[in-house]
Amino acid sequence: MSKGFFSGLLATLVGLWSFTAISETDGVFDEYRELMGDDNPAIFVIYDGEEIWFTPAGPKSVSLAQCDLGLGPGVVEGAYAQLPRYFSDAQRVQDIEARLEYCMTHLQGRSPDKVRANAYSQRGELGTELEALVAWIADQSSGLTIAPAQAHAKERSAYTLGESLFYYRAGPHDFSCATCHEQTGRRIRLQALPNLTTHQGAAAAYSTWPAYRVSQGIVRTMGWRMRDCMRQQRMPELIMGSEASVALQTYLSVNGAGGSMAAPGLKR
Amino acid sequence: MQTIIRICAFIIFSSALHADESYNVLLNSMVDKNFVTVERLKQDELQAFCSQPRSATVDEPRAAELREAALKGVPTPPGENYLGDWQRGEKVAINGRGLQYSDDPDQANGGNCYACHQLDPTELAYGTLGPSLSGYGARGQNPAMLEYTWTKLWNTHAYNVCSHMPRFGAAGILTTQQLQDVMAFLFDPESPVNRPQP
Amino acid sequence: MASRIRIRAQLKDDYCEVKALMRHPMETGLRKDQSGVAIPANFIEDVQVVHNDAVVMQAYWGAAVSANPFLGVRFKGGAQGDVVKIIWRDNQGDSGSGETTIR
Numbered sequence: 203m204s205k206g207f208f209s210g211l212l213a214t215l216v217g218l219w220s221f222t223a224i225s226e227t228d229g230v231f232d233e234y235r236e237l238m239g240d241d242n243p244a245i246f247v248i249y250d251g252e253e254i255w256f257t258p259a260g261p262k263s264v265s266l267a268q269c270d271l272g273l274g275p276g277v278v279e280g281a282y283a284q285l286p287r288y289f290s291d292a293q294r295v296q297d298i299e300a301r302l303e304y305c306m307t308h309l310q311g312r313s314p315d316k317v318r319a320n321a322y323s324q325r326g327e328l329g330t331e332l333e334a335l336v337a338w339i340a341d342q343s344s345g346l347t348i349a350p351a352q353a354h355a356k357e358r359s360a361y362t363l364g365e366s367l368f369y370y371r372a373g374p375h376d377f378s379c380a381t382c383h384e385q386t387g388r389r390i391r392l393q394a395l396p397n398l399t400t401h402q403g404a405a406a407a408y409s410t411w412p413a414y415r416v417s418q419g420i421v422r423t424m425g426w427r428m429r430d431c432m433r434q435q436r437m438p439e440l441i442m443g444s445e446a447s448v449a450l451q452t453y454l455s456v457n458g459a460g461g462s463m464a465a466p467g468l469k470r
Numbered sequence: 471m472q473t474i475i476r477i478c479a480f481i482i483f484s485s486a487l488h489a490d491e492s493y494n495v496l497l498n499s500m501v502d503k504n505f506v507t508v509e510r511l512k513q514d515e516l517q518a519f520c521s522q523p524r525s526a527t528v529d530e531p532r533a534a535e536l537r538e539a540a541l542k543g544v545p546t547p548p549g550e551n552y553l554g555d556w557q558r559g560e561k562v563a564i565n566g567r568g569l570q571y572s573d574d575p576d577q578a579n580g581g582n583c584y585a586c587h588q589l590d591p592t593e594l595a596y597g598t599l600g601p602s603l604s605g606y607g608a609r610g611q612n613p614a615m616l617e618y619t620w621t622k623l624w625n626t627h628a629y630n631v632c633s634h635m636p637r638f639g640a641a642g643i644l645t646t647q648q649l650q651d652v653m654a655f656l657f658d659p660e661s662p663v664n665r666p667q668p
Numbered sequence: 669m670a671s672r673i674r675i676r677a678q679l680k681d682d683y684c685e686v687k688a689l690m691r692h693p694m695e696t697g698l699r700k701d702q703s704g705v706a707i708p709a710n711f712i713e714d715v716q717v718v719h720n721d722a723v724v725m726q727a728y729w730g731a732a733v734s735a736n737p738f739l740g741v742r743f744k745g746g747a748q749g750d751v752v753k754i755i756w757r758d759n760q761g762d763s764g765s766g767e768t769t770i771r
Binding site: 367 | 492496498511517570572584596597637641642
Binding site for chain 3: 238241243245246249328416417419
């Protein structure tokens with residue numbers, strides 16, 4: 203007991219108790235988030251991401267420290283809030299995932315297929331390199347204004363394309379993104395649905411991804427969210443960093459522009 | 471007059487181009503997964519027509535055509551027997567699985583009714599994208615109501631073109647038997663849907 | 669990245685703040701799997717935070733705690749470089765631990 207004496211102790215432990223109230227918001231999950239305060243298990247993933255960024259990898263054995271996320275090689279702070287954007291070296295509009303894939307293949311010499319195949323955690327996995335990197339990079343924009351670039355013609359056409367994909371109905375259920383996300387104050391089962399066609403809804407959603415998913419115990423990215431929405435729409439699998447994924451994220455980030463980044467978020 | 475026709479032609483042509491572009495982008499951005507193939511990205515006429523914002527102006531004559539076509543395609547249930555077993559129907563209403571690439575294709579599809587509708591008033595986890603259907607049976611069990619509801623479930627566009635609801639019968643999501651069971655879940659006085667409100 | 673406990677211990681003002689994420693399913697015993705068979709209860713029953721060699725916090729948990737529990741604890745008397753360790757034991761007799769140094 204020499205050094206271990208203590209005069210104050212506070213333990214906070216948060217678990218889901220029972221359903222108590224149901225509202226048009228996230229209901230009991232809002233209470234959960236409030237109990238967590240500034241705490242987010244994503245902190246551990248953020249540390250991993252920072253470490254990975256500076257660790258040499260791939261056939262060329264170089265780190266990502268010279269990767270240009272849009273604000274110049276190696277500049278991470280504030281970069282996420284301005285994505286997706288046009289990159290002249292890649293000659294296309296890229297989100298964080300397409301950009302990281304570009305840096306991993308061009309700087310580190312890694313195979314794009316492998317990068318994509320291991321992008322998102324599979325069932326039972328405890329987080330991937332890409333998820334950790336995105337968590338850290340997004341955290342480096344926390345509190346900053348969502349300000350995706352829209353100066354380049356390709357950035358503007360990515361928005362227009364994203365909008366038309368948002369309303370594209372197909373598959374056995376005739377679903378589109380709009381089926382669930384063009385009305386305000388609705389929910390699916392108990393899950394509140396943001397209206398992504400409005401600034402308020404899009405900003406609330408866009409600013410809180412990537413997010414630690416309590417139900418999955420891992421950080422998920424906005425790109426993963428796009429893929430999973432497509433799965434729920436009964437569509438095939440959306441490719442990470444693909445034109446459709448980037449366009450949809452452009453649609454959301456531009457609609458949410460002016461909002462304040464608060465990622466990694468905390469979600470059910 | 472000629473100008474107007476030309477403008478109309480241009481609008482139709484450009485929106486068709488737009489849909490093609492969306493399709494091509496999706497085709498290049500997605501891959502087959504398990505039993506779900508990129509074949510699903512192709513739109514039928516109705517899907518193409520309904521892929522625009524709610525605020526967009528509707529081409530009424532075209533909507534009427536689609537409504538008629540949807541109505542024509544609705545079959546009468548075998549033996550004009552609209553009502554199956556409400557207990558089985560309840561299971562269909564609760565089940566949200568089916569046709570996602572993460573689902574087991576050997577299991578029967580669900581109707582996932584609770585995702586969007588309130589039904590049994592004691593079930594708290596219901597969605598609000600569609601209207602509440604609690605107490606639906608109180609609207610009466612006459613032939614008109616049965617036929618209306620059957621049609622609505624089979625192909626919602628027969629009444630409401632571009633409704634958000636899936637075409638459970640026309641698209642083959644649910645079987646005829648499952649639809650009859652869901653009908654019973656909605657209409658049967660014993661069904662929890664029609665229990666008095668707590 | 670797959671260790672079962674992640675811990676961070678930071679010195680703040682006059683206390684040390686410990687945050688930890690434990691990987692554990694925390695099964696209540698009330699859930700059923702897809703074929704309808706009950707999933708056996710499997711949850712952490714006892715968790716301890718140890719500073720150097722002294723237990724500064726001990727908690728008895730139950731099935732009401734969420735999967736992958738996140739724990740936050742503050743205690744006084746820590747110094748930079750001290751070892752902080754977290755040990756848990758579950759109802760099936762399994763246990764896990766992890767440690768870090770105070771930053």
